[in-house]
Amino acid sequence: MFPEIGNILLILAFTLSSVCFLSTSYSYYSDTKFYDLQKSAYIIFFLLLVSFLLLEFAFLTDDFSVLYVANNSNPNLPDYYKFSALWGGHEGSLLLFVLILSFWMIAFSFMNNYSKIKDKNIVLSFFHLILSCLLGFIIFSSNPFERLLPIPSLSGTDLNPLLQDFAFTIHPPMLYLGYAGLVVPFSIALGRCLNVKEGWTSKIRNWTVFSWSFLTLGIALGSWWAYYELGWGGWWFWDPVENSSLVPWLLATALFHSAIVSNSRKIFNNWTILLSILCIVGCFIGMFLVRSGILTSVHSFALDPERGLILLLLTFGITLYSFYVFFKSDVNDENTINYSLISKEYFLLINNLFLVILAAIILFGTIYPIFYEIFSDGKNISVGAPYFNLVTVPIAFFLAFFQGYGVLTKWQESPLELKPFLIILLSLFGLSIFFSYLIFNDLSLFNLAGIIMLSLILAGVFLSAFRNFNKGKLFFNSFGMNLAHFGIAVTILGIGVVSSHSDSKEVILDIGESVKLNNYEFTLLEEDTRKESNFFSQIAHFEVENLASGKTFNLKPEKAFYPASKSVMTESAISINFKEDVYISLSERLDTGEWIAKIQTKPFIRFIWLGALLMTLGGVFAFTRRVFIR
Amino acid sequence: MNKTYLISIPLIFILFISGIFLLNLNYEKKESLIVSDIPLFELQTLQKRKIDQSIFEEGEFKLINVWATWCINCKLEHGFLMNLKNQDIKIIGLNYKDDLEKAKKWLIQFGNPYYENVFDPLGDLGFELGVAGAPETYLVSKKNKILVKHIGIMNDKIWFDKFQSFLND
Structure with missing residues (x-):
């Protein structure tokens, strides 16, 4: 009885969401009246929440007549894990994802007031687009409420023992908060393409930073979980699933840096919109890689080629649609300025390019085995750590350089003041080498690379914090950024040391x-x-x-x-x-x-995850300061 | 920045990898057409009689179905296997990493679609066959060659798409 109700609620949410998208599109293209659809966002969230709770109820009451419960739970499982078993498989985790997505939708519409109903509708309609696609996918090909009748199972298989663990219970929700949060900038950006201009750059910047924080935390939790649960003592495996979370992370990082420029200088507007779209496309490609069974990995969900095909079509459709909207728009830079080689604009542009190239290279390495399999008549290869380390470390090196000096530059044109930077840089470098010898009596190339990068980043952070220290407001404005940059340096320190001095x-x-x-x-x-x-x-x-x-x-x-x-x-x-x-x-x-x-x-x-935690805190601090304390 | 370039470069990249994905999704279906021999083995049936590869008699098509009582999806395909049995198709069961008593009880409770069952508690024969999990179903030719391997639940659609054409040859 209850699972059927859950199913009906899902269908209602799907219908309502599709109607919202279609009616807004209709009103936009036929230039007719817009209805206030704010309430429907709340209703969809409520429907999905109840549906989610009903599935949760099926888990807690051991209702093994539900196929998904039978496949992922067991009467002997502690209640705590029964609760989290809901997102232990493909169908349930998707349900959690759409629930979180609808949560972002109401959070966004609650906190942002548009002066025109039309504008708000247009932005929300892009949430509805993604939401209805995913809900349709759930209902038609991955329904978690499917029954195992007429013969219900007596005991249920079990939640995969790897997932019977604390980090797993919070890793997927955090990660999904991050992924689904990227729908916010996506919607704002496509809204901008349809001429919704009200504060779009600052909204993209703030919301991307916020969801980026969750994504960072989610990825770090996954790495921490892999470290102690898989039993090999590794913290990052360049596994396809990890990579497909890293790609949106890099793109999101590029996105909010570009949105900073768009917001302050009114340039890079097209680039910001493109990145917003690419973030979502990256998420969908990642979802396809993980859930189609096309690649094998520790995280793989149940395999079904038909699902893969539907996901591929969804990815394809959303890509084409958003590129079409973007192509038809007339977004231009609202400012024509010339910026010199040593300016914040230029440094951020270069960092953006490197981040996007890095994302493309990682994506390419991840899908290369698929490529190879087709053209070599079914042979399998795997692209592993050597490739990824070889290509990512040099790029990370450049990134660290531009990041380090970049925070010290000013808009448009800034004087080249290398002296204080170099002094701090060299003293940090010297100190690190000294301590490295003191602790390990040794210095490897990898560790040295880590030390150079971290000195570069920290020199920028310290100098910037020092200069703004007495300026009160300015110090707090840049505090989130400095904290996050500091976190990156801490993570790099951890990576450098653990890669060269583990035994x-x-x-x-x-x-x-x-x-x-x-x-x-x-x-x-x-x-x-x-x-x-x-x-x-x-x-x-x-x-x-x-x-x-x-x-x-x-x-x-x-x-x-x-x-x-x-x-x-x-x-x-x-x-x-x-x-x-x-x-x-x-x-x-x-x-x-x-x-x-x-x-x-x-x-x-521990520094690897400590750094990620600092990045998260920095991001959350920046978001709260911008949104709540103006 | 020129918008046409901004759009076309990533779009081409995305279309390219989507194409690769599409090719690969279709490709894997072909790969399951493998021809190999039945491995030699010596195990027991569920009734504790000795059994070896001679159970596969030449001159007729038969199926190997990997199943276990711990496998929920096996229950889902059970009805379909009963139908196959009623069409006089010989199914050799491979009871994979299972408990003898539970397996016997299951067959009494739900019905026995199998011509004979190989009891493989340690997964030895499963290893030789390359079983990854349950359920899996193999089509064995008249000359005892494994023609098709299907991972997952059997149903009418898969039977017609993957298996039927061989039976008509």
Whole structure:
């Protein structure tokens, strides 16, 4: 009964959303009266929310007559995970996505007042366009309310054990807040193409920064989850799914920088609109890559070529439609200024180009295997870390340079003041090298590259903060930006160090035996087992002694067996430390009673996520300051 | 900046990769046409009788269906398999990484579409065949060659699109 109601509500939301889009389009092209459609946005949100809660209810009450619930839940799963199991599969995660999208729609329409109903309708209609496409896709080919009748399953498969985890419960919602948030600049930009000019540049800038913050947090959570849950101790795999979140992130980064120029200088207008469109196209291409089963990856959803075809058509249709609207528009720069080589405009332009090129290169590397498969008669290759590191690091290097000095430049023309910049740059560089030697007695090329980049960025940040320090308002205006830039430097520091100073060893240990890695001595003390409602596991107790400080601590990695899905999971044990993580993951237990384990040290890895957190905070700060405190 | 360039360059790029995606989506369907032999094996049936590759007799078409009681989608295709049985099509079941008692109970409860069932608790034969999960269905020719491999639920559409043409040859 309840699932059917949920289904009907979805269909109602789809119908209402399509009607909103069509009626606005009709009114626009036939030049007739516009009806106030604000309320329908609220109604759609409400319909989707109830529908979402009904599916949630099916999960919590173990209603296995619903196919999606049967495929993704299990009676023995703790309630907390039953709740989050809703977005553990393809259909439910799409439902969460459209719910979040409708939330952005009402948040946007609540916080932005347009003087004309017509203008507001036009902008909202582009939300409805995306929303109705996705709702149609859900209803016709990925319906989460589909029943498993006449024979309901008794127990349900299980939520994938990899996803029975805290980070997973918040990673998709954050990521979707980011992706769906990019529909806001998309709608404003297409609205601008239809002559809705009211404050469009500042709206694009503010809302992109806001959704970019969530996207950053979502990606960082995904990386953190992969680090401790997949058991290899890696934090970024250049996996197709990760890449397809990185591409919109880079484009969004380019977008709000370009919107800053459009807002302050009234130039780059076409470029800003193009980037807004590309962000959404990037999201759709990513969605296609992840959900069509065309590429294999750890995140893959259930595979169905027909779904892939529909998604491809959606991507295609939205691309053509938005490019058509853009092409027919007459957006021009409202200002003709000449800016010199050393000016904020020029630096931001170059940064924009590099960001877009970086996004294109990453996208190309991700889809190259698809390309190769066709032209080599079915052979498979994978493009891995070597390619991506080779192409991204040099570009990131240039980006860091322009980012570092860029924050110090002024609009139109600024004098070349290298002296203070170079002094700070060199002292930061020197300090970093000094500390690097102090801590690791070593300096690798990768680490050096990281140190140069971070010195460049930090020199800009410190100098800019210092100059504005006594200027009160100006300091707070640029605080969000400086904090986010600082976060990037922190992340780069983490990446540089962890890539060059990590250490790992595969060991076979009997109980009582010890092994050394770097400054640590690992001793396998004993084995144990434990049983939970959804799994049981074997535990190995390790005692780890830090030989430098003489301190000891215990680590208990597990090997868990999930009976419902018959899968084995490695639960790694990590000692978290400011300087470095100590990481143990179990591999196999030999018949002789020995354990094969992988032990690793990961210096500075926390900085990667700390930096992402700072970026998020910076973005949220900038948004709140611009929108609430004027 | 010239708008025509701004639009055409990314548009060409996007159209190009969409084209590649489209080609690839169609391509994978062809790839499932593989011809290989039945691997040699020695396992037990659900009734604990010994069984090996000789169960595949030459001279007739048969299906291998990979199933398990933990697999929900297997339940979805079960009705379709019963229909096939009623059309006198021989289906050899491969009970994959499953529990013997549960599997027996399932067949009694829902009906048995299988001519014979190979019990493969450790997935040995599954490994030889290249099984990725359940359900999967293979078409085996009169000369004991595997002609078609289908991953996922079987239904009328897939039967007509992928399997039927071979049976008429």
